[in-house]
Amino acid sequence: MLITSNRTYIRKKIVTVFVLCSVLMVALFGRLVYLMIWRSEHYSGLATQLHERERSIKAARGRILDINGTVIADNRTVCTVSVIHNQIEEPEEVISVLVKELDLSEEYVRKRVEKYSSIERIKSNVDKETGDRIREYDLAGVKVDEDYKRYYPYDSLGSKMLGFTGADNQGIIGLEVIYEEYLAGKAGTILTVTDARGVEVDEAGESRIEPIDGLDLHLSMDVNIQSYATQLAYQALETKEAESVSIIVMDPRDGELLAMVNVPEFDLNNPYELSQTIADETENETMTQEQLQDALNQMWRNGCINDTYEPGSTFKIITAAAGLESGAVTTGSTFHCPGYVVVENRRIRCHKAGGHGSQDFIHATMNSCNPVFVTVGLRIGIDNYYNYFKQFGLLKKTGVDLPGEAATIMHKKENIESVELATMSFGQSFQITPIQLITTASSIINGGNRITPHFGVKVTDKEGNLVEELEYPVERGVVSQETSATMREILEMVVSEGGGKNAAIEGVRIGGKTATSETLPRGSGVYISSFVGFAPADDPQVIALAIINHPKGQYYGGVIAAPIIRQLFENILPYLGIMDYNI
Numbered sequence: 001m002l003i004t005s006n007r008t009y010i011r012k013k014i015v016t017v018f019v020l021c022s023v024l025m026v027a028l029f030g031r032l033v034y035l036m037i038w039r040s041e042h043y044s045g046l047a048t049q050l051h052e053r054e055r056s057i058k059a060a061r062g063r064i065l066d067i068n069g070t071v072i073a074d075n076r077t078v079c080t081v082s083v084i085h086n087q088i089e090e091p092e093e094v095i096s097v098l099v100k101e102l103d104l105s106e107e108y109v110r111k112r113v114e115k116y117s118s119i120e121r122i123k124s125n126v127d128k129e130t131g132d133r134i135r136e137y138d139l140a141g142v143k144v145d146e147d148y149k150r151y152y153p154y155d156s157l158g159s160k161m162l163g164f165t166g167a168d169n170q171g172i173i174g175l176e177v178i179y180e181e182y183l184a185g186k187a188g189t190i191l192t193v194t195d196a197r198g199v200e201v202d203e204a205g206e207s208r209i210e211p212i213d214g215l216d217l218h219l220s221m222d223v224n225i226q227s228y229a230t231q232l233a234y235q236a237l238e239t240k241e242a243e244s245v246s247i248i249v250m251d252p253r254d255g256e257l258l259a260m261v262n263v264p265e266f267d268l269n270n271p272y273e274l275s276q277t278i279a280d281e282t283e284n285e286t287m288t289q290e291q292l293q294d295a296l297n298q299m300w301r302n303g304c305i306n307d308t309y310e311p312g313s314t315f316k317i318i319t320a321a322a323g324l325e326s327g328a329v330t331t332g333s334t335f336h337c338p339g340y341v342v343v344e345n346r347r348i349r350c351h352k353a354g355g356h357g358s359q360d361f362i363h364a365t366m367n368s369c370n371p372v373f374v375t376v377g378l379r380i381g382i383d384n385y386y387n388y389f390k391q392f393g394l395l396k397k398t399g400v401d402l403p404g405e406a407a408t409i410m411h412k413k414e415n416i417e418s419v420e421l422a423t424m425s426f427g428q429s430f431q432i433t434p435i436q437l438i439t440t441a442s443s444i445i446n447g448g449n450r451i452t453p454h455f456g457v458k459v460t461d462k463e464g465n466l467v468e469e470l471e472y473p474v475e476r477g478v479v480s481q482e483t484s485a486t487m488r489e490i491l492e493m494v495v496s497e498g499g500g501k502n503a504a505i506e507g508v509r510i511g512g513k514t515a516t517s518e519t520l521p522r523g524s525g526v527y528i529s530s531f532v533g534f535a536p537a538d539d540p541q542v543i544a545l546a547i548i549n550h551p552k553g554q555y556y557g558g559v560i561a562a563p564i565i566r567q568l569f570e571n572i573l574p575y576l577g578i579m580d581y582n583i
Helices: 002-038 040-050 091-102 106-113 128-136 174-178 223-239 276-282 289-300 312-326 361-366 370-380 382-391 418-425 434-445 481-496 562-575
Strands: 052-057 071-083 120-127 142-151 188-193 206-209 216-219 244-250 257-263 334-337 340-343 346-349 357-360 456-460 466-469 511-518 527-535 542-549
Touching: 052 142, 071 091, 071 128, 091 106, 091 120, 091 128, 091 142, 106 120, 120 128, 120 142, 128 142, 223 244, 223 257, 223 542, 223 562, 244 434, 244 562, 312 361, 312 370, 312 382, 312 434, 312 481, 312 511, 312 527, 334 361, 334 370, 340 370, 340 418, 346 370, 346 418, 357 361, 361 370, 361 481, 370 382, 370 418, 382 418, 434 481, 434 527, 434 542, 481 511, 511 562, 527 562, 542 562
Parallel strands: none
Antiparallel strands: 052 188, 071 120, 071 142, 188 206, 216 456, 244 257, 244 542, 334 357, 340 346, 456 466, 511 527, 527 542
16 A cells, blocks of 8 residues: 555656656747747847947048138048957067057057957057058058048137047037037948957958048138238237237127137147147146146137126227117217216226316217216116116127137126226226127127127038028117117227227228226236227228237237237228228
8 A cells, every 4th residue: 555655656746747847848948939039130139249349430520611611620531550359360560560650669569469358449540651551561450440630721720719629539629519519420330240269250341331421610710811810919919928819800790700819829730739838837847637737728718708807998888888878978968077086985097197178978988088987887877787788788698609608797786886887887897708898899889789709600511512501699679770870980989089099091981999907906017908999980890809918018908909900900801892902
């Protein structure tokens, strides 16, 4: 009986094991069928990935062209040299050739050649001639891929405005970074198949996904105007031993920027090499990496956009327009200047110690008389003046198509009292950018339209087909047409008979305003000299601003900045068809 019971038990165990094995076999078979049929594409792809090696092909970056179609940012063909460890047959020969041809240390090359990795980059941005020579050695495991490097035909021209690209051909500063989405293009790839050892399978060849080139960016900038403005800026920098000089040239009707100069500029083809001026100031032999980066940032900084300053008397254009618009003053309003004005026990001087005596508003503007503009500011009143500040667009950025635009540094309305209002009225106790000043001045002389300053005009493909016309907002009615016309007449008299006479050109109607502002702390003897001028005065088609930072010796804006604009206009007005060459 016991034996029978044991036999039954054993049979059951055997049946159970058999059933379990059958179930497992069916499950394994089902899993195998699932993997082989339903998941075959997925695992086939993974297997391919294990045996594929991918190398990137850079896209050709879009060019940047000036208004005349002159190329100012282009590409040069260069090479990237890499090694694949598993494919190298003669490592010592590879090391020897790469050390010799690439001018690298043996230690550096050996470390990368002997490194176990799928692919190791040895050097990028190798000139094509060198890359071709390395190819001719036909070394197993050495890859030479053609690439692109940004090239600037005009070296330093417009450097702080144009900007440059990094090692990956991506925009770093300036227009290069603002228009990255158009210029960048899309990288391609080279795919090669390898065996289990990582050696390329010759029969499999290689497949390519071609890159998509970037689009071309067309600017309103004119290389000829930029070049001449740069020449004038460097002359002023040297003769006045200034810290820096900036010049902006713009069409006040639509905001198209014809030139933007910030000297000293830097070499766009060697953007990480400190300019001599910066190097002398910072003693780069002893600099830490952090100090070097700070020095580079300083060298790349676009003062027209990134820096604010007290505009001084050029800002009287805005106060005058607000005064006329509000009715606080008319062209016939008369004033008396004894050489100073007292506001809440604070004595504010006129630049003419003995004063200007009796004068109407037009002559007060021609004389750039501080006491008169203080009086006008006080008549307008704190609330109204602040509202005009806002109405003219001074409390917001201009929206210029360049990175890092600084905002106006302004008192909070509740902190403005009579003294603050008085100093604001002649351009002190607040700060704006140069681009803000020229944009606001443009809106006052162009009929009252707040335009957006910009360089970008259109985007095309490399065959020249239009892809996109770039558009910018315009805010109308900033001042009335009547006020705008009156301001043009007054500012023309500033140049023809007043403090801006050094900007006058015989036979051409020029309008403008000078400024000489002392930097903080007052009494330091450090000044900023400037002049903003436009032509023709009755129908402005070009406006320009020159700023000389910290000149030595003579520092009055009417003496050293106005002549820059005169020389600029003498050269570019005939070129633009605004002035006859025979005048």
